[in-house]
Amino acid sequence: MLDRGDNLRADPAAIAALAADPAARLLRLDGIDPVLDETGHLVWGGMAEAADGADLILLGLADGRPHFAQHVPGALDAATRSAWIFKAIGMMAPGEAALYGGARSLIDWHERHGFCARCGQPTLVQRAGWGRRCPACEAEHFPRVDPVVIMLAEHEDRVLVGRQPRFPPRRYSALAGFVEPGEALEEAVARELWEEAGIRVRDVRYVASQPWPFPSSLMVACVATAEDDALTIDHTELEDAMWVPRAGVAASMAGAPDAPFLPPPDYAIANTLFRAWLGA
């Protein structure tokens, strides 16, 4: 298990000593994408692989060895997302997706937050990569984690599934949306289902959570009970939405050829959510 070493981050001398440790390892990346070996493990190099001018990010300590990632300012096109990353996530060894995801979120955040949002001046990395500081106005800035609710509404043993225009053919998933300031998770679930599908819900139940590093979401999966089943679909958000009975969800999750929809991939929390609902 990774110890994030949070208590060391404020100590630049301790971080420098970790970076100078011959056992220290640096995450090898292709741009912002992971490099995997043939068994799906992340590939690590030595600290000598750090680029000139790179900022080091302490990911933590594992097996007594410091683990770092690097951010090379200006080296990324943060807007580009390769297709390879979603294939890679499905191949990654358990536990390593979260480690990589944290590194990816931080690198992306540094790339898009080089200036102070309060005063506009250039900022500097601090806290071993877990923050930035403005030398002009002294503001501190911390990496974002954006909570997102993803939810199944249920009604008489059917659940509501929807598809976005960008989904592959026949793919349906759970509805989702960002939590806004001033909302509890339960309120965000109710609002999103009302806005996107026109249904009112009660009894919102938490199911599971998962980080999702595109760029820095925290997915929170819930189930809620719909008051009725009349849909008013917001077509700016969804291409389609429909109620699917339990047998149809089971067939879809089992990959049956005549199933009503193609389910979300295994690594997505929506998949966990469907499985949890089937098992409940």
Next chain:
Amino acid sequence: MLDRGDNLRADPAAIAALAADPAARLLRLDGIDPVLDETGHLVWGGMAEAADGADLILLGLADGRPHFAQHVPGALDAATRSAWIFKAIGMMAPGEAALYGGARSLIDWHERHGFCARCGQPTLVQRAGWGRRCPACEAEHFPRVDPVVIMLAEHEDRVLVGRQPRFPPRRYSALAGFVEPGEALEEAVARELWEEAGIRVRDVRYVASQPWPFPSSLMVACVATAEDDALTIDHTELEDAMWVPRAGVAASMAGAPDAPFLPPPDYAIANTLFRAWLGA
């Protein structure tokens, strides 16, 4: 119930029409603090009260009337937090604390995010106050919601409580900390309890969530089972921590004079968490 009007935000003409509606109301504030009437309700004025140069924030529609708040750039000292706000939260009519909290989080966010974090240039308000846009580099910026876990570890029918140096005398509460990139909620709970108290936990259970607008947290309350009860307190975070048996928690929550600690205030989710644990 407030309809946030999310689907209208991208339509400047619709927002202008709402702002020109004679029934529209503007949240009256004292700096960033709420103004309450004698029954604990938020006080609203007409749109004519909007300051010159103010940016309008659409809070939503209630009873068919548009409800707005305003941000007056540069008029706030965002670093100042009055003592009145915590008294006010305890007095507020149900449902209004969240409405006010959302407005407060947004106003504070605008005040501290006038510049583009990507390129350093001044940004403009968009989406009826729910975002900013950079005219120089076209980056879009959205208000932050920072997830925080707050949790009780339990061990043999006792729970772990701690106090920060800034707490009033005898106050103890649940331990808490920000969720980091790359973590699930459950992992953040386990990490924080390990870092702050030196205990390992299993079986993290979700209890409740609540927005906390200082400046823009989303509190997520959990209970976890501790593997053992030996404490190693991180004194940079906590002044003290201790295990309290069920009877002691009940006495504290009931305000008994000989109770082991003073509990967190009613409006804090930590209070909800203690009550939920006692009721479980």
